[in-house]
Amino acid sequence: MSKRNALVKKLQAVEALGQARVIAVDKTGTITKNELVVRQVWTGDKMFEVSGLGYEPAGNIKFENNIINVANHPELLMVGKTVALCASARLSFSDVEKHWYISGDPTEAAMVVFAKKIGFNKEDLLVEMPVLSEMPFDYNLKYHAVMNLVSGKNLLVAIGAPESIIGLSKNIMGVGNTRALLKEEKKKLEKILTHMSEQGQRVVAIGINENAEQDVNLESISELIFVGFLGMKDVLRPEVKDAMIRAEGAGVRIVMITGDHKITALAIAREANIYHDGDELLTGNEIDALTDYELSDKLSQTTVFARVTPNHKLKIINAFKKRGEIIAMTGDGVNDAPSLVAADLGVAMGKIGTEVAKEAADIVLLDDNFGSIVSAIEEGRSIYKTIKKVILYLFAGSWSQVLTIVGSLFIGLPLPLLPAQIIWLNFVTDGFLDVSLAMEPKEEGLLLDKFEKPKKYLVDKFMFKRTFLMAIPLALGALILFSLYFRTDITKAWTIALTTLAVGHWFNAWNCRSESKSIFQLNPFSNKFLLGSTGVIIILQLLAVYAPILQKLLHTVPLGLSDWLIIIPVAFSVVVVEEARKFLARRKVNYAFSLKQA
Template identity: 35%
Template sequence: MALWFAKSQEEVLSSLDTNVEEGLSSQEVEKRLQSFGRNELEVKKQESLLKKVLGQLEDPMIIVLLIAAFLSYVSSGFEDWIDSVIILLIVVINAIISISQENNASKSLEALQKMSAPLAKVIRNGKLEHVETATLVPGDIIELEAGDLVPADARVLTAANLKADESAMTGESVPVNKKALDSLPEDTVLAERKNMLISSTVITNGRATCVVTDTGMKTEVGRIANLLITEDDNTTPLQQKMAEISKMLSIICLGICVLMFIVGLLYHRPILEIFMMAVSLGVAAIPEGLAAIVTIVLALGVQRLVKRHAIVKKLPAVETLGATSVICSDKTGTLTQNKMTIVETFVDNGQSETDILTIGALCNDSKLTVTSTSDFNVTGDPTETAFVSKAFEEKLDKNQLEQGMPRVAEIPFDSERKLMSTVHKMEQGYRVMVKGAPDVLLNRCTLPAAQAQVIAEKNAEMASNALRVLGVAYKDIVEVPAELTSEDLENNLTFVGLVGMIDPPRQEVKAAVEQCYEAGIRPVMITGDHKLTAVAIAKELDIFRDGALALTGAELDLMPQEILEEEVTKYSVYARVSPEHKMRIVKAWQAKGMVVAMTGDGVNDAPALKVADIGCAMGITGTDVAKGAADMILTDDNFATIVHAVEQGRGIFSNIKKSIQYLLSCNIGEIITIFVATALNFHQMPLVAIQLLWLNLVTDSLPALALGMEPVEPGVMKQKPRDSRKSIFADGFAASMIFYGVLVGAITLAAYWLGEYVLSDPNIADGTANTMAFATLVFGELTRAFAVRSETRSIFSIGVFSNSAMNKAFVVSLAMQLAVLFIPFLQEIFKVQSLTGTEWIIVIALSLVPLIVSEITKAFRRQGNTTEDVAEVAAH
């Protein structure tokens, strides 16, 4: 991209082969349209519905479910298709949810296109014309005025009091002065290119004549659009974990089938019988309801987050929040109030704060709307609204002041004078009220040298604290000159005082930052604002701690990515950064193995929001582009909301782990039962295929879903973020799952053995043993669900009935299982029979074993933790 801002006007016009007075000819425009293309953004071609559907088949869990459906059909001798249809229905539901999420996920490029102006004023063939923005080409001479949307990147040729709102592109919170400067240094960052206008920004003041330098995808907004096209969404930690589980289950299924064949051949069983046993075990190994349960738990998490002012667009993002280890936050509006506020005043001798605020409110173009004695709204330039707001708080109503001292004349602010003056009718004569840059204003005031020195030092002190400083002054005149000039009105002034203003931090953010540190999360500020201001706010919020460093965009340009990745942890503040810088920072943290949440509201934030693990757009101030690229939208634009969302995300992931552990331990119990029965050559299987599907799809699924609705456990934000790269089976997860799976399998086999060899004649296959095994397995898994609710806390300390969803799931599952065991036609379908009182006592006693063992192991674990805590205290 050519550095148009670094060239002289003559070089720019010469390079673009154009003429300011005549513009381009119609023939030349046609040639350049052929060469440069239309002034439009390219849109990535959307996938067809068929392709999206086929894409769902790439999910390993879906493949496993399809295999399970096929095996279930085969095991029935190609006669019973009900089980297979149920599994396929789960696949379809998951596909519908996933595709609908994708369709709603990214509307960023469409929003970017909507930002472009429909018509532009351009000089062609020596005449001013209104043309479609899409037909603009480099070299076109365009004219702009207040209210216009800039149609393409352009170099300013002439300007009168020109200001542009570039906040969406640069993060600059106030309109930027633009000038027809001859050239700027080549290393000038985007936010400081005063002689350039950026496509899709808004002219807020003045007028200008410009030459188009870049169009379409070559513009700054086009570069962002290109980043949105080329940057693919990252795989979330949960998707990685689910793929891991699917892979494990596939290996287990294959291994089991091979092993079963070997065992069957050793016992000289018929090949068809061996195959059917292998299929039954394959069905037992696959938790058919797992994918649906995880989806539902995430969807419930979305509903929880809405109540905390966070709207999640993509379900997996809920879980990603819980793994967040770095939050890269924009400053304006997220960490701060997005409201310039006067926080300090300096009153000169003989003056008062009332005098300062009166002048500041009257020499002011903002509008005050009063709705009650304490409620008001001010619209206008942020600096001016700060004066009016402070005055109103001090009982000085701008509207009432103007009635008593009406404005009769003015000299508007311009960037050359750095002053604004208004003339007001007083009871006797007129008063000129002036506000502006203190260094300029002091030179216009009548002051002793010593007094001027004191004021200059105070100005420097306030500026060093990152305050935006303005001075106010006045002078009385007898009559208003016929011709208003700066020389007449803005000299021999009486200095009144200084005001220091800043966009102050949100009150709740400092506590949220402290909570981040407690939770092992690193907060980082990334802003388009100046370094001094950014560091001052970061210090006040405790983001910028001892030993921390700040980096500017210009400094970042000189730093290779490898060095940034090595040193990224040193920097807590990044200032004056571009979209590419933000992406580099996010990627540098990701290279460290961190899960990065990124906040933003502007167009310039969209690429980084998309590449971050969790992109958070602002709901109030955010552009449609930012919202389209983000995973989550903060409806209150508040940093503290992200921290609340992280807490919920941690709780949700913990609940998903509980559901997964519960389901897989149940499946292991079923596998152990069938495999041991096969290996020991039982004359009949303790469980049949329909019973296994009933367990997996119905009785196991409801408690698993209820586990996903557990409240967030206390102390979850006192823990460090989990390592997203670590296997879900690490830290004792697999060991606990296998232990309880084996235990559930053992009590099931015990029930079968007692029913087959103790309570009935082993030579008569009356179904007692099978029914006892089936009932013990179901009830054992139901009691196990209560034990899984916490890794360390007793069910009695949590509260047996504290999770209403679990209570309902237990009652419904219990009722359904009792119906199967007692209703005759269901007994026939599920191959069970009625049990005697003695048999029921054995089933209930064995079913309570997993819960009792769990409570005992938790007690030992708590005792161990207490001992470790005592030892740690003693060591310190």
């Protein structure tokens, strides 16, 4: 994962992500670049277009496709001055990296850049217009307010969610005049808001009070003059669309949680392949009106959550968890921290993410690449499958020994394996092969099929049956050979039983490499660790049979060629049985697939 620029803080986090059924993504900074730029300004009954790239404070202002002189538009100057006074982000230029960068909220950063484009700098304004009071953005009130002393009067500026600012406004600013904000005007504003939002823009509204009371409570302001809208555009990350398709193909649902207006959220979700026809959208207010049961019922069809607060995010995450879903949450801000902690897996952005978000997360994407999340899903599934392969191998080997011993006692034969021989099988033979099996490379197509995870146990019914299907031929073969030799030479019988099981373990390690692919279809050189370990174990087993010092420890005797010609085919029976099972499994899958195609 480090090669993919993903910092894994907890190793089990990758395995958990492989089992995730739902990934809740924050819009800004996760599926978009988090480079908000003001593209449209509506004020004074006019729509202005703004050009420019990124955070560079350079660009033209157009009206009806013609570049204008901002000085001739006092309504536009009012917008520039108010956003410069209210926005708290900072814009700086790096002489080393030769580019502009921001510190602070991206939305307010976009406003700072726009203000500079039309000639307003906050530091210069504050010399003549000092701040009297300020209220940072409140997620419940949905606006940021500041009051400055301007020419002996108190200028109050509030910028925030359009529905909040419109609701607090009594009048609307025109060109050189102010008129009452009547119902017809509000309907007109709603149409303009819808038009801007449908273009995937984040829209904020501006309201002012040019003669506010000194002791006004910024949390309960009213009777504002509506100034206008700012439309900000943030482009999708280039890897997002492909990542969404891969995630969907892997059976992982992607849902988007954002504080943006529902129309903006819907436009971005459609573009990112998150929202499809037939899906539902829920807003924060709608969530508040639902009971926990009703919310849980809605989750199965909802892919977009708009105008939500941090409390709503937390409620959504917990609702998914109550449904039994394993959910991952991505985020970058301080407000995302509670949800990152509450989710089964928290993923934070490394470049734009706050330190609080990074601390709360289990995985940090150092390059902010959303595609790394899908790659982590693949890695997680590979880890899960590898764990199951190793468990299958160890269980099959252990049960083959148990069945051999129990079977021998049941039919009245002596012990077919001595304690030293059991230790040899478990610590020497298995000790090399299980570690090598854990180094098996990722299987192909891990993201092509929906991932099925047992509800409770790692060892499910299928693995349990497969374990015994491998153990029985090994145990039966070792028991039959032991029964044929023990009357004439008990030591040779022990040697043959031990060697039969050891050789069977070699074959079985290769059996466990794939659940469905034939052992003969797999490239033996793709896992060089297993290939090398098998060679080492063969040499050690030969030493166990022919080296005098090991003969004394393990109670073995030398075997002839005829003995090996019996042992190897008997041990190979475990491959024959497993290959038959795999063949039938492939036929069943192909038959089911052909039915689907028909």
